[in-house]
Amino acid sequence: METAVSHARTQYDQYLEQLLELLRIPSVSALPEHRSDIQRAADWLAADMRRIGLEHVQVIGTAGNPVVYGDWLHAGEGAYTALLYGHYDVQPADPLEKWETPPFTPTIRDDKVYARGASDNKAQMFSQLKALESLLAVHGRLPVNVKVLLDGEEETGSPNLPAFVAAYKEMLQADSILISDGAMISSDQPVIEYALRGVISGEIRVSGPGRDLHSGSYGGSVHNPLQALAEIISKLHDEFGWVKIPGFYDRVVSMTAAERALLRQVPYDEAQWLAETGAPKPWGEPDYTLLERMTARPTCEINGIWGGFQGTGDKTIIPAEAGAKISMRLVANQDADEIAELFTEYVTSIAPETVRVQVTIHAGANAAVTPFDSAEIAAAMRAYKVAWGAEAVRSRAGGSLPIVVTLQRELGIPFVLMPFGLDDNRHSPNEHYHLSHFTRGIATAIHYYHYLAEA
Ligand SMILES: [Zn+2]
Missing domain, CATH: 3.30.70.360 (Alpha-Beta Plaits)
Incomplete structure (x- = not known):
């Protein structure tokens, strides 16, 4: 796996250039005038997925925005299958006057890339794809089977995904769900969330x-x-x-x-609560x-x-x-x-x-919970430890991610939330993503797939 990680390092400039290209597409799902940008982002990702060696890549229409699907299923008889979920749509950029640089002109300052969607969810999702690219480039194969599902309506509550998942249940069947979205506790403290309200x-x-x-x-x-x-x-x-x-x-x-x-190990105290609230x-x-x-x-x-x-x-x-x-x-x-x-x-x-x-x-969603001592979470902790040099804590999230509930209900499998972002700017003006997280995220994902195969 070190060779895939060093390959990712040598490809860094290209990977970053591709990420900037994706960030230039204003794929805002909430605004109908961006409908063609949504389609462009979906097509762009499908082309990238085909290029890196994923198969059965399709842009599949729904009653709303399209879903991008692709897979690589040659890990062998009875091999493990991971379903990677991410979203390519972004929040509206307003208020525009609060942005220091235009939201869809990605700009690098202080080792961070500023753009709408940088952290939520393009760079995080793209790190996962670049991990697959590095593995396929170096080894010609992946340690496990991987299916990729990219949503174009996450920021509007994924209204058409439940019907999509129900209709394509067979195609999406896997052993676990992997999502890189959300925030780490800090740049030095990774977290794996095993429950959502x-x-x-x-x-x-x-x-x-x-x-x-x-x-x-x-x-x-x-x-x-x-x-x-x-x-x-x-x-x-x-x-x-x-x-x-x-x-x-x-x-x-x-x-x-x-x-x-376990929860007492999460670094969080009253002083921090007072400062936050x-x-x-x-x-x-x-x-x-x-x-x-x-x-x-x-x-x-x-x-x-x-x-x-x-x-x-x-x-x-x-x-x-x-x-x-x-x-x-x-x-x-x-x-x-x-x-x-x-x-x-x-x-x-x-x-x-x-x-x-x-x-x-109004409409509601149930909570989602997955065993915090699962083999998948153990593999994710090992991966963070190598890539981040820090022991990930396991915690619950107070918020809700209805898509996890849908996938869990339809497929009946555990999930791993592997966030690489930080909580400082998502959905806000001047959204940004730390470039050091981009490289470490790719390395984490590469290690994760290996440890998953070992488990
Ligand atoms: Zn979001």
């Missing part, structure tokens, strides 16, 4: 009188919808932060002592560490609340209606649909008869 969101609307009422004429006789909403919201948690929706925790798989010990003091379930509350525990958050008069000065009314947006982060084995029902039932049950309460639920 699910999410479900909705709205509570409270209405009372048919119109805003004069508080002098009717005050004292009408249950104010804003007050009723506040009463409902105040019953969502107890004073310790425990969610009071009956049944909410029934299916939650509790962490083992071994897992809690700017909040005066932590809050939440006292039995859990901050990291556990942020990643391993389910939550219920009020994201917004509205109603009544918001202008300057006074307006003495009883508002006709009020509302709140709610979202819940879920953990294994909570079911998003069931939680939605429990939430609706609970809110309805505590709703006073003096107002009308309506609950609406």
Whole structure:
């Protein structure tokens, strides 16, 4: 594998030039005017995949943006198969005036490449492809079978991928999923995330009188919808932060002592939390560490609340209606649909008869979890150790990646999240990627495929 790593080093200038070319394509999935750029990025990647020696390379249309697929399946009878997932679409670049250099004119400063999509996800995904290129160039083969699936709608929630995965289940069948997206803890501290939270969101609307009422004429006789909403919201948690929706925790798989010990190895403390959040003091379930509350525990958050008069000065009314947006982060084995029902039932049950309460639920996704002691994660830790010279910690992620849930549900296989990015700029102006991460990411992936074959 050293020869593949040194080959990647000798090819560095070309690999970087190719990455810059990919970054020049403004493949913004959220904006219809970039539809042809999306197609261009997909075609560009398919051509690169063919050139490096992947087979069955196709750009496959969906109801939305196309998927790029390719594979290399000659590792031998009964050989291991890894499914590499990445996405070639990017977030919109605005606000443009906040960029020091144009988002689709990749620019190198201080050993970093600045461009929209640099970190999320083009350079990370491309490191994986360049690892395959290096291995194929040097050995003419890969240590394991590899299937590559590149999504063009990740930044808009991959709306068409579940149907695609269901339709191409046979073609995508593999032993595990590999994704290089997301962030390391720092440049010196790799992390492998083995769990993602699910999410479900909705709205509570409270209405009372048919119109805003004069508080002098009717005050004292009408249950104010804003007050009723506040009463409902105040019953969502107890004073310790425990969610009071009956049944909410029934299916939650509790962490083992071994897992809690593992999470204590993740370098994260209150000082860092204070610096990150700017909040005066932590809050939440006292039995859990901050990291556990942020990643391993389910939550219920009020994201917004509205109603009544918001202008300057006074307006003495009883508002006709009020509302709140709610979202819940879920953990294994909570079911998003069931939680939605429990939430609706609970809110309805505590709703006073003096107002009308309506609950609406939006689409949700379940949590995803994979064994933290799997052979795949062990192989990834060995790979990071060689390429980064540091022991990767294993942790949970607080956020959600619905695509992992879809792939896991359809294919029933474990996943490895192998991030090479940093958390400083993704989705923001001046998005960038450290070039040292580009080379080390390629080396990590090369080692990973070897260790995977050994395991
Ligand atoms: Zn993103």
